[in-house]
Amino acid sequence: MGLLEQCEQLFSTSSLYEVLGVEKGASDAEVRRGYYKLSLQVHPDRAPGDQQATTKFQVLGKVYAVLSDKEQRAVYDEQGIVDEESDSVDPDRDWEEHWRRLFPKITLQDIMDFEKQYKDSDEELQDLKRLYLLHEGDMDRIMDSALCCEHDDEPRVREILQRAVEAEDVPAFKAFTHENVKKKANRKRKAKKEQQEAEEMRKEMGLDAEDSLVAMIQQRQKSKEKGFNSLIADLEAKYCKKPSAGKKGAKK
Incomplete structure (x- = not known):
């Protein structure tokens, strides 16, 4: 099942922007905040043993990976499609590790x-x-x-x-x-x-x-989506770190 179909099934919308609760013209920071807020709700640490929550967490990671990549986001905006063969949406990717690189552990x-x-x-x-x-x-x-x-x-x-x-x-x-x-x-x-x-x-x-x-x-x-959305606005550098540049998969 492709990413857009997964979004429709799990979040009742195939729009990547609607999944994260942001507008199409949202800034990179707004996209990161949206991802952070929603991923907190279904983070594996907070719903141990809940397979649907784990799947949602992984799908949210893929959504953010697409919208945070300038080239992939441009293709999605113009054509409404996602490059399913890209490394950024690889189903075997360690989304927990990816999340930890983006956001520090909260208390x-x-x-x-x-x-x-x-x-x-x-x-x-x-x-x-x-x-x-x-x-x-x-x-x-x-x-x-x-x-x-x-x-x-x-x-x-x-x-x-x-x-x-x-x-x-x-x-x-x-x-x-x-x-x-x-x-x-x-x-x-x-x-x-x-x-x-x-x-x-x-x-x-x-x-x-x-x-x-x-x-x-x-x-x-x-409790739903506990997080720092307000605090992130003031502590962007700390809570919305961009991952270090890595090798992108070749688009086919």
């Missing part, structure tokens, strides 16, 4: 600090509106994708989106304005089950939630 305190800055910020508002449009008001998918959101955040997220609808910043999708009560209840049950499973896994692994980043992520219902 629990880093994540907590980011969350405080992100929640109720203009950046969160723009991200939520983007997700609302992408998923046409489907709260199941919005809450699954929203950054720094747990089930307890749903009333706050819904209020933010409701204000956006009333202000006509986004259309009034029926899936949002007339959501089925049963669907809301199912979402609540799912969140409770995930919380219980995460706590059981934490205990089985003998992890201390105070000392382990993995345990914290598990205990908090697989």
Whole structure:
């Protein structure tokens, strides 16, 4: 399966830009930030044993590899195709090693600090509106994708989106304005089950939630996309390092 097909299957869009949540004319820095934000959500360290998360992580790496390469990005922009034979999208590439070269290891305190800055910020508002449009008001998918959101955040997220609808910043999708009560209840049950499973896994692994980043992520219902998007804007040199120049595969 090609990269564009994988994107459609895993992220409900074949647009590489939409996958990373950036505009077509986004700068290199904006593309890196988009990649960083989304890859944090599905990083193997944060979803141990989750094969779909691992696959998403690999696909995000490929998307970034294409958009961060001037020549490949130009071809994609002009023709809408990806060179599947390029080394940069090699399925056997070590995407974890690639990610580590780009971004240093983060700490629990880093994540907590980011969350405080992100929640109720203009950046969160723009991200939520983007997700609302992408998923046409489907709260199941919005809450699954929203950054720094747990089930307890749903009333706050819904209020933010409701204000956006009333202000006509986004259309009034029926899936949002007339959501089925049963669907809301199912979402609540799912969140409770995930919380219980995460706590059981934490205990089985003998992890201390105070000392382990993995345990914290598990205990908090697989918190979405914890990262430094706001901090990266100020610490670009540190958190958005470009990989050292390497040999590119010959295009055929």
